[in-house]
Amino acid sequence: MTQTDVEAADPGAAAEQESTPPVTPVDRKLTVLRRTAVTFWALALLYWVYRVGLTFDRNTLIIYVCAGLIAASIGRRGVLSVLRDWLPFAAMLLAYDLTRGAAEALGRPTEWHLQLDFDKGLFAGTEPTVWLQAKLKEPFPPWWEILVSLIYVSYFFAPYAVAGILWLRDRAAWRRFAFQFVTISFIGLIGFVAFPAAPPWAAAQCSAAQVASGPADPPCLEAKVGTVTDGGILGKVQPTHRGAAPYIERVASRGWNKLGIPQAKALVDEGQAGANEVAAVPSLHAAISSLLTVFFWPRVRRRGRPLLALHAVARGFSLVYGAENYEFDILTGWLLTGMVTYGFHRWQLRRAKRRDEHGAGNPVGRPDTLDGSLPARP
Numbered sequence: 001m002t003q004t005d006v007e008a009a010d011p012g013a014a015a016e017q018e019s020t021p022p023v024t025p026v027d028r029k030l031t032v033l034r035r036t037a038v039t040f041w042a043l044a045l046l047y048w049v050y051r052v053g054l055t056f057d058r059n060t061l062i063i064y065v066c067a068g069l070i071a072a073s074i075g076r077r078g079v080l081s082v083l084r085d086w087l088p089f090a091a092m093l094l095a096y097d098l099t100r101g102a103a104e105a106l107g108r109p110t111e112w113h114l115q116l117d118f119d120k121g122l123f124a125g126t127e128p129t130v131w132l133q134a135k136l137k138e139p140f141p142p143w144w145e146i147l148v149s150l151i152y153v154s155y156f157f158a159p160y161a162v163a164g165i166l167w168l169r170d171r172a173a174w175r176r177f178a179f180q181f182v183t184i185s186f187i188g189l190i191g192f193v194a195f196p197a198a199p200p201w202a203a204a205q206c207s208a209a210q211v212a213s214g215p216a217d218p219p220c221l222e223a224k225v226g227t228v229t230d231g232g233i234l235g236k237v238q239p240t241h242r243g244a245a246p247y248i249e250r251v252a253s254r255g256w257n258k259l260g261i262p263q264a265k266a267l268v269d270e271g272q273a274g275a276n277e278v279a280a281v282p283s284l285h286a287a288i289s290s291l292l293t294v295f296f297w298p299r300v301r302r303r304g305r306p307l308l309a310l311h312a313v314a315r316g317f318s319l320v321y322g323a324e325n326y327e328f329d330i331l332t333g334w335l336l337t338g339m340v341t342y343g344f345h346r347w348q349l350r351r352a353k354r355r356d357e358h359g360a361g362n363p364v365g366r367p368d369t370l371d372g373s374l375p376a377r378p
Contacts, residue, residue: 065161127235151314162177204247206221253322
């Protein structure tokens with residue numbers, strides 16, 4: 001078939017054929033280099049996990065992801081674009097580490113009662129964490145706590161893995177996701193500074209008298225779990241399963257013991273110990289999981305949408321059952337995601353309207369991917 005026949009049959013295909021640059025020796029060398037770099041990155045990651053184990057440190061995870069993206073970008077997209085695009089994620093994590101000191105510097109007292117009172121009012125006097133642990137907790141983790149642990153810990157992996165995949169496949173979609181992710185995170189960080197709030201597990205270890213002044217880290221938090229026999233501010237647990245602990249525990253990571261990976265539980269516990277313990281309102285765990293649900297809702301088939309909704313609900317259950325958050329924290333996290341998503345949608349509509357008014361129209365073209373179909377962007 002001649003070039004004229006191609007144009008007559010499919011002008012678009014002919015234009016695409018003309019616009020596709022020929023493969024040069026330099027391109028072939030870059031392809032080999034890229035594949036070698038990606039292979040080396042994968043092997044190095046596997047070796048690291050084998051020697052050190054899984055990491056739940058988000059700064060380390062971002063380094064892992066960025067290193068892989070740099071390897072996959074060789075010959076396709078400017079390497080510096082990885083560092084530029086992912087800088088907001090690193091800045092957000094740094095800001096998170098500073099929130100506790102900022103709250104203390106501002107002299108903001110920690111809230112210990114508002115969330116508890118809200119939950120009791122919502123559930124007719126019953127505190128959800130106390131009720132769930134009384135009804136469901138067993139002396140040793142049942143099989144379904146494996147799911148609780150996996151769902152809980154996925155918060156530390158999923159957003160960055162999703163962002164990395166989006167960056168590779170569709171940079172425009174990545175920008176939209178990253179903008180909303182960073183916006184939600186920074187609003188959450190402002191909330192942590194302006195409204196430091198104790199989670200259920202902390203309220204179970206302290207009495208009202210011990211936190212009357214609103215301290216962020218009272219000595220009672222260092223007490224051994226279970227020494228507070230009256231249940232602290234949260235109240236007593238009356239377990240229905242014989243042998244279950246009659247006090248609130250942080251059980252979101254117990255499933256790792258069921259899997260025979262106590263090292264993973266130890267890493268989670270270590271990460272929790274070093275985190276801002278009064279960064280609970282809004283719940284970023286709930287906010288980011290609901291962002292994943294809302295963002296991918298129009299991007300998946302209908303049969304996949306129930307799984308997205310189930311993910312957000314299961315996340316909320318794991319946080320409440322695990323004594324990491326009140327329902328108040330979960331609802332404020334969902335509300336935050338709803339507000340940011342709606343605001344971003346309205347902004348996009350206004351932007352498209354202004355573009356149409358100026359006669360620019362919507363740009364036509366394929367997404368900015370790394371499949372070689374588009375010129376590399378800086």
